Amino acid sequence: MSPTVSPGELDERAGVDPVARGLWHPLVAVHDLRRGQQGSAVLLGVRLDYTMAGDGSVSVCRSDDHDDRRPVQIAYEIVWTCLDEPATPLFETPEALETDRRIVHAGTIGVHVSAPRAVENFLDMAHFPYVHTDILGAEPFTEVEEYSVHVDPDTNEVWATDCVFWQPVAATTSTEGQMTDYRYRVPHPYCVVLYKTTPVDPDRFDVIALFCRPIAPDRIEAHMFLALLDADNSDADIRRFQLTIFGQDKPILENQFPKELPLDPRVETPIRADKVAIAYRRWLSDLGITHGVIPAA
Amino acid sequence: MTVGGWQPIAALDDLAPRHVFQASLDGQELAVWRADSGELNAWENRCLHRGVRLSIGFNNGAELLCRYHGWRYATGTAGCTYIPAHPADAPARTITNRTYPIVERYGLVWSGREVDGRPEEVAELGAHTLVLRALPVWAPRSFVLDALVDHRFAPNEGLDVDPAEVEMTCDRRQGSIVLTAAHGGSSSTVVYWVQSLDAHTSVIRPVLAETPDDVIAVLRHHARALRELVDRVERTVPSRSVEPQGPLETPVVVERSAGSGPHIEVRVRRKWWTAPDVAAFELTPLAGVLPTPQPGSHIDLRLPNGLVRQYSLTNGPGESDHYRIGVKLEVDGGGGSTLLHDVVTEGDVLTISGPRNGFPLRRDTEHTVLIAGGIGLTPLLAMAQAIRLDRRGFELHVFVRGEDALAFPDVVESFGADATVHVALSPAQTAGRIADVLVAARASHPGALVYACGPAPMLDVVRATAAAAGWADPAVHFEYFSNHHEIDDSTPFEVALARSGTTLEVPAGTSLLEVLRGAGVALPSSCEKGACGTCAVPVIDGTPDHHDVYLRDAERAANTTMLSCVSRARSDRLVLDL
Amino acid sequence: MTIELYDYVLSANCYKVRLLLSLLEVDHELRTVDFHPAREHRSEAFRRINPMGHIPVLVDDDVVLRDAHAILVYLAAAHDPTGRWYPTTDARVLGEMGQWVSFAEALMSSASAARLHVNLGYDLDVEAARRDAHALFRVLDDHLWFQEKAGRTWLCSPEHPTIADIAVFPDVVLSEEGGVSRLEYPAIRRWCDRVKAVPGFDVMPGVFGLGMS
Numbered sequence A: 001m002s003p004t005v006s007p008g009e010l011d012e013r014a015g016v017d018p019v020a021r022g023l024w025h026p027l028v029a030v031h032d033l034r035r036g037q038q039g040s041a042v043l044l045g046v047r048l049d050y051t052m053a054g055d056g057s058v059s060v061c062r063s064d065d066h067d068d069r070r071p072v073q074i075a076y077e078i079v080w081t082c083l084d085e086p087a088t089p090l091f092e093t094p095e096a097l098e099t100d101r102r103i104v105h106a107g108t109i110g111v112h113v114s115a116p117r118a119v120e121n122f123l124d125m126a127h128f129p130y131v132h133t134d135i136l137g138a139e140p141f142t143e144v145e146e147y148s149v150h151v152d153p154d155t156n157e158v159w160a161t162d163c164v165f166w167q168p169v170a171a172t173t174s175t176e177g178q179m180t181d182y183r184y185r186v187p188h189p190y191c192v193v194l195y196k197t198t199p200v201d202p203d204r205f206d207v208i209a210l211f212c213r214p215i216a217p218d219r220i221e222a223h224m225f226l227a228l229l230d231a232d233n234s235d236a237d238i239r240r241f242q243l244t245i246f247g248q249d250k251p252i253l254e255n256q257f258p259k260e261l262p263l264d265p266r267v268e269t270p271i272r273a274d275k276v277a278i279a280y281r282r283w284l285s286d287l288g289i290t291h292g293v294i295p296a297a
Numbered sequence B: 001m002t003v004g005g006w007q008p009i010a011a012l013d014d015l016a017p018r019h020v021f022q023a024s025l026d027g028q029e030l031a032v033w034r035a036d037s038g039e040l041n042a043w044e045n046r047c048l049h050r051g052v053r054l055s056i057g058f059n060n061g062a063e064l065l066c067r068y069h070g071w072r073y074a075t076g077t078a079g080c081t082y083i084p085a086h087p088a089d090a091p092a093r094t095i096t097n098r099t100y101p102i103v104e105r106y107g108l109v110w111s112g113r114e115v116d117g118r119p120e121e122v123a124e125l126g127a128h129t130l131v132l133r134a135l136p137v138w139a140p141r142s143f144v145l146d147a148l149v150d151h152r153f154a155p156n157e158g159l160d161v162d163p164a165e166v167e168m169t170c171d172r173r174q175g176s177i178v179l180t181a182a183h184g185g186s187s188s189t190v191v192y193w194v195q196s197l198d199a200h201t202s203v204i205r206p207v208l209a210e211t212p213d214d215v216i217a218v219l220r221h222h223a224r225a226l227r228e229l230v231d232r233v234e235r236t237v238p239s240r241s242v243e244p245q246g247p248l249e250t251p252v253v254v255e256r257s258a259g260s261g262p263h264i265e266v267r268v269r270r271k272w273w274t275a276p277d278v279a280a281f282e283l284t285p286l287a288g289v290l291p292t293p294q295p296g297s298h299i300d301l302r303l304p305n306g307l308v309r310q311y312s313l314t315n316g317p318g319e320s321d322h323y324r325i326g327v328k329l330e331v332d333g334g335g336g337s338t339l340l341h342d343v344v345t346e347g348d349v350l351t352i353s354g355p356r357n358g359f360p361l362r363r364d365t366e367h368t369v370l371i372a373g374g375i376g377l378t379p380l381l382a383m384a385q386a387i388r389l390d391r392r393g394f395e396l397h398v399f400v401r402g403e404d405a406l407a408f409p410d411v412v413e414s415f416g417a418d419a420t421v422h423v424a425l426s427p428a429q430t431a432g433r434i435a436d437v438l439v440a441a442r443a444s445h446p447g448a449l450v451y452a453c454g455p456a457p458m459l460d461v462v463r464a465t466a467a468a469a470g471w472a473d474p475a476v477h478f479e480y481f482s483n484h485h486e487i488d489d490s491t492p493f494e495v496a497l498a499r500s501g502t503t504l505e506v507p508a509g510t511s512l513l514e515v516l517r518g519a520g521v522a523l524p525s526s527c528e529k530g531a532c533g534t535c536a537v538p539v540i541d542g543t544p545d546h547h548d549v550y551l552r553d554a555e556r557a558a559n560t561t562m563l564s565c566v567s568r569a570r571s572d573r574l575v576l577d578l
Numbered sequence C: 001m002t003i004e005l006y007d008y009v010l011s012a013n014c015y016k017v018r019l020l021l022s023l024l025e026v027d028h029e030l031r032t033v034d035f036h037p038a039r040e041h042r043s044e045a046f047r048r049i050n051p052m053g054h055i056p057v058l059v060d061d062d063v064v065l066r067d068a069h070a071i072l073v074y075l076a077a078a079h080d081p082t083g084r085w086y087p088t089t090d091a092r093v094l095g096e097m098g099q100w101v102s103f104a105e106a107l108m109s110s111a112s113a114a115r116l117h118v119n120l121g122y123d124l125d126v127e128a129a130r131r132d133a134h135a136l137f138r139v140l141d142d143h144l145w146f147q148e149k150a151g152r153t154w155l156c157s158p159e160h161p162t163i164a165d166i167a168v169f170p171d172v173v174l175s176e177e178g179g180v181s182r183l184e185y186p187a188i189r190r191w192c193d194r195v196k197a198v199p200g201f202d203v204m205p206g207v208f209g210l211g212m213s
């Protein structure tokens, strides 16, 4: 797979967001690397080349300056890198390290939308009956009940807790409809992790994450990462479920305008169900993120 | 880019039943659709909620539903009628999409930005015309207009003649080009308009000034000729990018006011006796459009003698050009109904408030039980029509004193077996019947909801019977028609405006925002549900009781700002920096 | 024995087959091929089923078929007792169906290629693919507009849709994922609505149904 770009993607000026440039970003899934082979991908308007050496080590550099080697780390089955010097370490997800979990990278998919729009969609329960009909929701059960939102003062992550929604088929392991409990966590402007009830174990949560590589302000590649308590289903079945869900969201995201997320709350019409999105937008404003958003005036 | 002036945006035939047509005009995308009533709509192609194109949504014949979260917008007004994530809430009136003028003429559908009147009159186009195939061109409108001047085609009577032998005459008008092709004594005239999709793309829309015998052959001839023109034009213009960026303007911040203000002047378009003691009125606005009715909403009607009475709207989905109410003659009702029955006639002008909804219909159920006593039928009529459109189950029970006492019998009859009229029962019989209904519905539809409206004694029976039959309290909804006001048990408080030195009373049931606006403070608002932060006011003293979801925890704790649409006071008094 | 379909959920070609199976109400089982990211279609095991390494593949008893269009022909001929989806008695209609199935092939190297570029990063000249797709859409929109004028609903002349509609529909309805807008093609958009209204119609991720759910 050779990640080419569409016209307009290779525009470094569009990527000049000092905050975003100081973050770790997902570059390529480990399963898409071949030993001894080189590939390239665009991050924030900058083309990067990556290579997996014969010994399995991965290196990343700017395509226009091979001496400019970028930092690399492997986490969540993905190669992560940073355009400047990393201002903060990559967030951790302890559940992803639990040894009894199924770790599945469910695939990457390009979407013509900004990363914050994709994150916000991931945080949204109200669309389940309409977009993920008969899987994650079904009419007429459309109500989003009150839930809690806070920004963790220690980690500066946005959390939504006590979220519940009625779901016909919550996961590949489901056999019947259930009220599903969710917790959402935004540890990074372009990454989001959800914890959801699993039919397998009432005391633990499945972990499903969306990590976006911002290519251009209106273009991403989305990585879907799962750490599940599911011993029975094949990787192919888990991926099928996940790709089905994401494939349903994609045309919604691609029909959203503007593609960049407006941070001024008056530009769109939020409702109480959007509490976590309201907090996310304000948090992005506080961080000073400009790539992929329309800053509030 | 030309802005202004009517342009054709579609052929009338393009607007198939229940279709949502994606149109574009000078770079602005529109969602264009026709209601089952025939009403045409051209709206900004963006849902107000999260900006999703409405053209991917669903036209249910009376409303356009957004694909993302199912918000509904009514035909005509584009006002939001339902937000599924919050089934118990009535959407704020401010949630109204941007509409564009739209009219039909010459078989084409026209719109424009700042336009009035009608699209230009073209003398050549009489009673018999034929809309020819329209073709998109990847070229700016001005290019296309210039090229059309040299366009050639054959007259209907000689479609096979060598184009070189046809004599063409051209008349370039304000917005159109009129071409006539003549050969051997016969001639045909076509009027061409060019719609600008965006700065790089146009659509040529021709109309033939007659209806030929062999329609298909003529259509084919013109489509072929126009295709050649398009090819020629596209060879001469610099190539357009293949992937247009969604041709939409960046939305601007719209600070919406509360709509059409506190009072609306309406004219009685129609008055009739729908039952011997029930007068029905259809009210239409003197100017502009009426705010969108929702099932369960009511208006305040200000009578000529100064009395104010509340009446529920019976409007079904799609009925947005008028309000319909039913007024029962109450002999000891303070004179309001007498006046309406005896004095007010068709053509009279009355003053009403915009609709308020203290009895919103939840739609998150498979089955709804509607129980009406007498004139309590009116809000339930609106509800039943809305549920029917959604093809969900309902049963309407109307209790009336006598056979002929049923108001709006035609609407009730249209519900067929879903409606039952219970005639002339004693109070005890009524109670028995209500018990039967509630017990049976509870057994067959455990997730059903009940809506009841009628005289207080009957509603008390419904309340007690429902509880006895095992209905959960929140599943049963009432509207006492003697008191249409939203019941808000929060306490009143006092608010002092530091800068203007005024003190105001915020009564229970009224928001701070409403009180401030009533006192002439020009406060912007948007969602009116405490979610957007638009109506924030600075607090100098006192402790707000925050009910919003917008403020950060620290802001909330600081008590220096509050959202006036939902938040109230913990202290007896607040001082605002206004 | 139930029919088995080797299938990938986001593949437009697999969707053609799933759609016809749904319209014909034919029982079947899906065998998920982990096309992306695992590239299972290139595996040894899968090449034993289809040496060309493509999905979909249909197994119906001893019939093993690759190629979506071949499978559509087979399914309609074998499992549609009404014969309406693939009418073989009229030479003209046979020709029309063949013509539109070839058109569907042309969509694969244009509209579908652009979608694979955007979604999965396939290396190709996406501008050229989009330009080709628009050229095809102009032909299709012309045809469907004149069909409407002649009182016809579908790609071919019969009153009932045929496998030609099924072969062409998926890459058309998914074109916007590849950056090919259908704003300029109203007759195509109306035809897409009509396909969605056929009883038994089924969606795939990326394709909305006609109503809300």
Ligand SMILES: N[C@@H](CCC(=O)N[C@@H](CS)C(=O)NCC(=O)O)C(=O)O
Pocket: A121, A122, A123, A124, A136, A170, A171, A194, A196, A208, A241, A242, A245, A246, A249
């Ligand atoms: N597929 C997840 C879905 C995760 C996903 O891809 N989608 C996001 C945003 S649409 C989400 O919130 N899903 C909720 C959910 O998965 O239940 C699941 O397997 O259960």
Ligand code: FES
Pocket: B047, B048, B049, B050, B051, B052, B066, B067, B068, B069, B070, B071
């Ligand atoms: S974006 Fe339209 S309902 Fe949410």
Ligand SMILES: [Fe+2]
Pocket: A121, A122, A127, A131, A132, A245, A249
């Ligand atoms: Fe989703």
